[in-house]
Amino acid sequence: MTENGKGQTGVFVAAAAATLLIVVLFSLFTGPKAATSETPDTPQAVQTSNRIEEESFFLYFAEREGRFLTSEERTVSTARDPWQLSQKIIAALIEGPERGSTRTIPAATRLRALYITTPKTAVVDFSREVRGEPKGAAAELLTVYSVVNSLAVNIPEIDAVRILIEGNRAETLSGHIDISEPLTPDMLLVR
Incomplete structure (x- = not known):
C-alpha cells in the first residue's frame, strides 16, 4: 500500500x-x-390509578318487613379499581347490615370468585351456602337484587351481574327467581 x-x-x-x-x-x-x-405522563397515570382513597358506596339489604330493599352507606379505603371495590361490596353484603336492616346473604356464604367481563358484566361465584335455608320467592328476589343492585349501582364498569353457584350456572337460588342470565339493577325494589 x-x-x-x-x-x-x-x-x-x-x-x-x-x-x-x-x-x-x-x-x-x-x-x-x-x-x-x-x-412524567407515565408515572402520573400509574400513581393516579393506584392511589388509595376513601370510597363511599351503597349496600342493599332487606328491610325488616322483608318486602323491599333498603340502602346502607359504607365507606372503605380502596384504589379506584372496580374489581377490588366489587370484592369489598360482596364481602360487606356477606357480613350483613350494620343498622336495622335484615341480612340477604347467609353468613356462611363464601365468595369463590368474582370477575368483570365485557360488556360490563360482573360474574359472582358464591359457595352453595348462598342458597340458605328454604325461603320464599320474596326473600329470594331480595337476595338476588341485593347483589345485583349493590354492584351495578356503585360501579360504573358494571351494568349487569351473573350469579354462579359453586362455579356453575344455576336456574335459581331456591326455586323462584331466574338467575340463568345476567341481571340488571331493579331500583323499584328499593325503599
Missing part, C-alpha cells in the same frame, strides 16, 4: 471515530431530555 493510501485510511478512521464520538455525545445530551419529556 502506498503512503498516500495509509494516509487516506488514517483520515477515514479518524472521521469514523469523530462521527461516533459526536453520536455518543449527542445521545447523552439529548437522550435524557427526550426521556424526561415522556416520563
Whole structure:
C-alpha cells in the first residue's frame, strides 16, 4: 500500500471515530431530555390509578318487613379499581347490615370468585351456602337484587351481574327467581 493510501485510511478512521464520538455525545445530551419529556405522563397515570382513597358506596339489604330493599352507606379505603371495590361490596353484603336492616346473604356464604367481563358484566361465584335455608320467592328476589343492585349501582364498569353457584350456572337460588342470565339493577325494589 502506498503512503498516500495509509494516509487516506488514517483520515477515514479518524472521521469514523469523530462521527461516533459526536453520536455518543449527542445521545447523552439529548437522550435524557427526550426521556424526561415522556416520563412524567407515565408515572402520573400509574400513581393516579393506584392511589388509595376513601370510597363511599351503597349496600342493599332487606328491610325488616322483608318486602323491599333498603340502602346502607359504607365507606372503605380502596384504589379506584372496580374489581377490588366489587370484592369489598360482596364481602360487606356477606357480613350483613350494620343498622336495622335484615341480612340477604347467609353468613356462611363464601365468595369463590368474582370477575368483570365485557360488556360490563360482573360474574359472582358464591359457595352453595348462598342458597340458605328454604325461603320464599320474596326473600329470594331480595337476595338476588341485593347483589345485583349493590354492584351495578356503585360501579360504573358494571351494568349487569351473573350469579354462579359453586362455579356453575344455576336456574335459581331456591326455586323462584331466574338467575340463568345476567341481571340488571331493579331500583323499584328499593325503599
